[in-house]
Amino acid sequence: MNAFLAIRNLSAILRGGSQRVLRSVDLAVEAGEVRGLVGESGAGKSMIGKAVLGILPSAVSIVEGEILLDGRNLLAMPQKERRRTIGTVAALIPQDPLTALNPSRRIGRQITDRLVDILGWTEANASARALELLDEVQIQNPQRVMASYPHELSGGMRQRVLIAAAFAANPKLIIADEPTTALDVTVQKQILKLIREMQARHGTAMLFVTHDLGVVSKVCQKLSVLYSGKVVEDRAVSEFFAEPRHAYSKALLAATPKYTDPFASLLPVDEAVIASVDAEVKAADREWRHV
Amino acid sequence: MLDGRGAVGRRASWRLILSASWLVFVLFLALAAPLISPHDPLEQDLFAARLPPFWMHGADPVYLLGTDSLGRDVLSRIIHGSRVALTVALIAGLATGFVGSLLGLLAGYLRGRTDLLISRLVDIWMAFPPVLFAILLIAVLGTGLSSIVIAIVVIDWTRFCRVVRAEAMNQSKMDYIASAVVAGQGRVGILWREIGPNVLPTIVALLTLEMGIAVIVEAILSFVNLSISTDAPTWGGMIAEGRTAVYQAWWVLVFPLVVLFLTVLSFSQLGEGLKDRFDPVLR
Numbered sequence: 001m002n003a004f005l006a007i008r009n010l011s012a013i014l015r016g017g018s019q020r021v022l023r024s025v026d027l028a029v030e031a032g033e034v035r036g037l038v039g040e041s042g043a044g045k046s047m048i049g050k051a052v053l054g055i056l057p058s059a060v061s062i063v064e065g066e067i068l069l070d071g072r073n074l075l076a077m078p079q080k081e082r083r084r085t086i087g088t089v090a091a092l093i094p095q096d097p098l099t100a101l102n103p104s105r106r107i108g109r110q111i112t113d114r115l116v117d118i119l120g121w122t123e124a125n126a127s128a129r130a131l132e133l134l135d136e137v138q139i140q141n142p143q144r145v146m147a148s149y150p151h152e153l154s155g156g157m158r159q160r161v162l163i164a165a166a167f168a169a170n171p172k173l174i175i176a177d178e179p180t181t182a183l184d185v186t187v188q189k190q191i192l193k194l195i196r197e198m199q200a201r202h203g204t205a206m207l208f209v210t211h212d213l214g215v216v217s218k219v220c221q222k223l224s225v226l227y228s229g230k231v232v233e234d235r236a237v238s239e240f241f242a243e244p245r246h247a248y249s250k251a252l253l254a255a256t257p258k259y260t261d262p263f264a265s266l267l268p269v270d271e272a273v274i275a276s277v278d279a280e281v282k283a284a285d286r287e288w289r290h291v
Numbered sequence: 292m293l294d295g296r297g298a299v300g301r302r303a304s305w306r307l308i309l310s311a312s313w314l315v316f317v318l319f320l321a322l323a324a325p326l327i328s329p330h331d332p333l334e335q336d337l338f339a340a341r342l343p344p345f346w347m348h349g350a351d352p353v354y355l356l357g358t359d360s361l362g363r364d365v366l367s368r369i370i371h372g373s374r375v376a377l378t379v380a381l382i383a384g385l386a387t388g389f390v391g392s393l394l395g396l397l398a399g400y401l402r403g404r405t406d407l408l409i410s411r412l413v414d415i416w417m418a419f420p421p422v423l424f425a426i427l428l429i430a431v432l433g434t435g436l437s438s439i440v441i442a443i444v445v446i447d448w449t450r451f452c453r454v455v456r457a458e459a460m461n462q463s464k465m466d467y468i469a470s471a472v473v474a475g476q477g478r479v480g481i482l483w484r485e486i487g488p489n490v491l492p493t494i495v496a497l498l499t500l501e502m503g504i505a506v507i508v509e510a511i512l513s514f515v516n517l518s519i520s521t522d523a524p525t526w527g528g529m530i531a532e533g534r535t536a537v538y539q540a541w542w543v544l545v546f547p548l549v550v551l552f553l554t555v556l557s558f559s560q561l562g563e564g565l566k567d568r569f570d571p572v573l574r
């Protein structure tokens with residue numbers, strides 16, 4: 001298999017605990033493909049993205065497994081080399097556009113940073129590139145936005161800026177960590193469309209973290225369903241929506257609100273399903289400890 | 292003032308204008324002291340001792356704000372006293388700010404052992420009564436300007452350290468720090484470029500406050516005769532001398548006290564005013 005990002009058997013624990021928060025995760029994103037990563041709050045979706053980018057909180061430590069980026073194991077590299085590798089080929093589209101831009105630096109500088117610092121571009125080239133990108137993410141008057149501070153832009157604008165910044169260094173892989181969650185619904189739709197277009201144009205591989213199956217069906221080709229830090233289903237999106245295999249996936253899909261009937265009551269995930277998937281996780285843990 | 296929107300200056304508030312004007316005035320006094328003070332601040336004239344200020348009965352208009360028990364001109368001594376006060380305010384304020392902010396930034400950003408060490412140090416420091424600590428330090432270091440500056444830095448760095456540490460911790464949790472790490476920024480780059488500018492408004496506000504405090508500490512030390520040297524005119528020293536004859540010559544006590552009060556107040560108000568005006572986020 002020729003995956004650009006391959007996570008193999010990745011387990012992580014909280015410092016001082018024995019419970020795993022990531023349970024032998026296997027996951028692959030091929031070049032140019034978008035993989036959705038769905039699960040409930042606290043399932044470990046974002047943590048996987050952070051592990052790949054090397055920004056896990058210090059309380060989480062990885063105890064086994066590999067993260068292969070372009071065939072090279074990030075976890076086996078010395079810190080400095082890992083930072084550099086990640087900085088050249090990977091980027092992040094963060095969740096909250098309100099805190100993801102530095103409030104006291106101008107937008108332009110924040111886009112060009114990586115180009116100048118890591119890739120050694122000249123300031124002029126980097127600025128030209130930033131302008132081009134701001135134009136590409138359909139920002140009116142990119143010259144002015146470059147000179148603006150984040151608080152002068154709306155949430156949607158900021159998310160566009162963040163998308164531009166993520167694509168700036170032509171990364172091979174982008175981790176999108178719930179990029180539309182903090183936006184209101186009408187803006188969500190535009191941003192989603194924009195991310196899809198940019199991804200298709202640049203052919204970037206993407207790991208799309210979300211809890212919204214509707215978003216997955218629009219953006220992703222592959223899908224991993226996470227429960228309690230364990231991948232319970234790994235499928236092509238079209239197959240998944242036609243016929244989810246795992247009981248939990250089925251319940252999750254059934255719980256998705258249907259917009260065709262706004263008065264239908266929301267369906268929670270069945271408790272029996274939760275119990276069975278919990279048992280499954282426990283069994284995996286027992287097995288893991290014996291290895 | 293140019294900000295991101297172009298030349299849209301927020302209006303300077305009254306507190307900013309008033310406090311800055313007073314400080315500029317005191318700065319002028321300090322710089323031009325030998326030129327503008329009507330008398331030599333050390334010259335004694337026992338025949339003209341305890342003369343009242345000019346509007347009172349029995350005043351000699353040559354001594355505008357009167358004279359003290361040794362017949363020295365109060366106005367000239369206040370003017371010359373501003374030199375010591377401002378020197379201490381600037382040097383001690385900046386030095387304290389630098390030391391405290393640096394340690395605070397390191398503790399708040401690096402966390403872990405560095406934070407543990409620095410934070411415990413702050414805890415220990417805060418258990419000392421500051422003025423006694425200062426007097427003790429001066430007793431060990433000997434009197435003089437540099438001793439005062441060192442004493443203020445040693446006592447007051449914790450003020451910056453605590454606040455800057457908390458602020459740096461807040462900033463470190465923001466997503467833009469994570470983005471910078473992903474983009475390959477090193478630790479120094481993150482501290483200097485990402486966290487530093489966001490902590491700066493807080494540091495500036497603290498700095499002006501600290502300058503006011505430095506003026507007070509200097510005055511306290513002068514009051515207990517542990518400041519520069521006993522005959523150099525300082526506001527604290529004048530207050531101490533004036534205290535002994537307050538019923539006969541209140542002006543020796545009151546005028547330096549008022550000037551001291553206004554200066555310290557101006558420093559703290561300047562900080563608030565600057566923060567209001569220049570903080571890009573308007574927190």
